[in-house]
Amino acid sequence: MTTATLFPQASDITRDDYCVFGLATCFVRQEGEIEQVKIVEPIPSAALEAILKGIPTSYELACAKSLGEIFPGESPQIPAEFPTEAQLCDRFEERVIAAARTYKVRPEAKQHIPLGSVKQDFNYSLERKRVLNMVNVVSKEDNIKQHSHTHKVL
Numbered sequence: 001m002t003t004a005t006l007f008p009q010a011s012d013i014t015r016d017d018y019c020v021f022g023l024a025t026c027f028v029r030q031e032g033e034i035e036q037v038k039i040v041e042p043i044p045s046a047a048l049e050a051i052l053k054g055i056p057t058s059y060e061l062a063c064a065k066s067l068g069e070i071f072p073g074e075s076p077q078i079p080a081e082f083p084t085e086a087q088l089c090d091r092f093e094e095r096v097i098a099a100a101r102t103y104k105v106r107p108e109a110k111q112h113i114p115l116g117s118v119k120q121d122f123n124y125s126l127e128r129k130r131v132l133n134m135v136n137v138v139s140k141e142d143n144i145k146q147h148s149h150t151h152k153v154l
Helices: 045-052 092-105 107-111
Strands: 005-007 010-014 018-030 033-043 059-066
Touching: 010 092, 018 092, 033 045, 033 059, 033 092, 045 059, 045 092, 045 107, 092 107
Parallel strands: none
Antiparallel strands: 005 010, 018 033, 018 059
């Protein structure tokens, strides 16, 4: 029995593949004000393992789902475990494909959160805010002065 691929551009990804989805508290800067938003995004296996070791994270919760549950049709559906005001992250489909591949390479990472379950005991912290639309403007003052002999052949 063959399982149909879920994404035409990723023939190795199927509806039965495992992925962890997290609810992140992020911020958006609009007209000088910072607004808090809840974002649903896939968590790659390496990031999940780091979060489980207790590093501060913006993730409130994470749940493990099969991709068929997230993509029942053409467009993705936010799981019921997430609040109604939650939004999907940018490039969601592309990031799901990448994250699902990490669990295929490291299947032992699936043990951390069993399929269909939710984990909430993370070191949740907003000390370092994740600003989604931050623009980094580089100025001349940002340049580092180099020693005069740096580019000379001695």
